[in-house]
Amino acid sequence: MEKQVKIAVLGLGVVASGLVENLNAAKEKIKQQTNLTFSIAKVLVRSRENKEEQAKKHQLTLTTDVNEILDDPTIDIVVELIGGTDAAKKWIIKALKQKKHVVTANKDLIAQFGNELTSIAKQSNVSLFYEASVAGGIPILHTLNNSFIADEITGIKGILNGTTNFMLTQMAELGLSYDKALQTAQAAGFAEANPTNDVDGWDAAYKLMILVRLAFAKDLALKDIKIVGIQSITQKDNDYAQKLGYQIKLLAQVKKIEEHLYAEVAPVLLSNTHPLAVVKNEMNGILIESKAMGTSMFYGPGAGASPTAQSVLADILAIAQNMTNKQPVPQMSVSNLPNCEIHEEVVSDYYFLLSDCTVDLANFLEKQEVKTLSLSQTDLIEAAFVAKQLTIKQKDWLIEQLQQVSHIKQILSVVEE
Numbered sequence: 070m071e072k073q074v075k076i077a078v079l080g081l082g083v084v085a086s087g088l089v090e091n092l093n094a095a096k097e098k099i100k101q102q103t104n105l106t107f108s109i110a111k112v113l114v115r116s117r118e119n120k121e122e123q124a125k126k127h128q129l130t131l132t133t134d135v136n137e138i139l140d141d142p143t144i145d146i147v148v149e150l151i152g153g154t155d156a157a158k159k160w161i162i163k164a165l166k167q168k169k170h171v172v173t174a175n176k177d178l179i180a181q182f183g184n185e186l187t188s189i190a191k192q193s194n195v196s197l198f199y200e201a202s203v204a205g206g207i208p209i210l211h212t213l214n215n216s217f218i219a220d221e222i223t224g225i226k227g228i229l230n231g232t233t234n235f236m237l238t239q240m241a242e243l244g245l246s247y248d249k250a251l252q253t254a255q256a257a258g259f260a261e262a263n264p265t266n267d268v269d270g271w272d273a274a275y276k277l278m279i280l281v282r283l284a285f286a287k288d289l290a291l292k293d294i295k296i297v298g299i300q301s302i303t304q305k306d307n308d309y310a311q312k313l314g315y316q317i318k319l320l321a322q323v324k325k326i327e328e329h330l331y332a333e334v335a336p337v338l339l340s341n342t343h344p345l346a347v348v349k350n351e352m353n354g355i356l357i358e359s360k361a362m363g364t365s366m367f368y369g370p371g372a373g374a375s376p377t378a379q380s381v382l383a384d385i386l387a388i389a390q391n392m393t394n395k396q397p398v399p400q401m402s403v404s405n406l407p408n409c410e411i412h413e414e415v416v417s418d419y420y421f422l423l424s425d426c427t428v429d430l431a432n433f434l435e436k437q438e439v440k441t442l443s444l445s446q447t448d449l450i451e452a453a454f455v456a457k458q459l460t461i462k463q464k465d466w467l468i469e470q471l472q473q474v475s476h477i478k479q480i481l482s483v484v485e486e
């Protein structure tokens with residue numbers, strides 16, 4: 070028997086507009102395959118200005134009063150696409166308490182309050198799904214929640230921010246300036262309303278927190294993650310990285326070392342032979358290391374209206390199918406998770422860029438018994454090299470030595486495999 074599902078959307082920005090388009094395009098196929106018919110009952114907008122034409126085209130009923138949605142007993146699913154953590158949190162809690170299922174793409178909110186919101190959803194016996202909050206169109210949360218349930222994950226490495234990956238690719242391959250690359254990412258709709266979240270690494274950190282929750286059943290706080298953005302990356306770093314056989318990527322990673330986690334978001338030099346090196350522009354890539362599977366990689370568009378909207382739509386469909394099959398309501402993560410114990414990273418390779426160098430660096434490093442992977446010294450003035458397998462103590466010691474004979478312009482971790 071055909072079932073009608075009524076949804077309401079909070080917001081009509083980039084992703085919400087993509088959702089309206091994708092839902093309209095897929096309506097017939099969804100109906101044939103699932104016997105479900107979806108209607109968008111209401112859309113919350115801040116102001117009707119500039120939205121009337123879009124509303125007319127898709128026959129949307131706009132409202133500026135959220136309670137017209139939250140207090141409407143006929144609405145089954147609320148889709149939150151306004152972003153931010155204040156109003157979004159308040160309205161999601163109210164929707165859950167009114168026994169409405171909720172779908173959101175809001176990573177800031179789920180990263181910081183996902184545990185609390187999941188508990189409320191459980192108490193109300195409704196679903197809270199947020200696939201689109203991590204890695205845009207890649208169904209990574211569903212995969213962690215289902216396919217890896219019987220496996221033990223030991224590490225995750227991910228390119229999780231489309232904006233910075235787009236910027237770094239454009240800077241390296243087309244020689245675009247940092248500002249021009251950011252403007253292009255903003256125009257394409259990849260960047261956050263406040264792009265500081267992208268370039269400072271916060272967006273990737275929020276996504277990492279969500280992945281950690283599903284992969285390790287631990288609740289990370291932002292302060293548990295070492296976060297470094299991409300602002301210090303220059304064209305010179307890109308040139309040297311290329312000469313030495315690397316690409317610069319903003320990498321989010323978490324490793325389980327004994328019972329402790331080490332989590333970091335930072336620009337790194339990624340070897341050209343690393344599987345994540347193929348992840349360019351706004352694409353995202355995630356490597357999962359696990360005991361039974363070994364290494365698996367997930368790749369796809371990490372930002373943009375249509376891919377992100379498609380993840381939102383998949384959540385809506387999953388909820389609607391559970392509603393009609395009268396299945397127990399699943400959640401995307403367990404609640405009341407313990408905080409995690411943090412471990413300091415121990416050994417890593419490091420890239421150094423030096424200027425005003427007064428020595429022959431190859432000789433100097435050999436005398437200091439520093440193992441190097443590659444060295445590029447154009448003259449005695451400027452040099453870049455990768456030092457192998459340094460502990461934090463050895464790195465600090467090397468910095469002191471180098472400061473006596475040069476000016477250190479950049480230090481980045483290097484990821485080989």
Ligand code: HSE
Pocket residue numbers: 202204205229230231232233259260261267272371372373
């Ligand atoms: N600003 C985000 C990004 C959007 O660039 O990845 C998708 O989460």
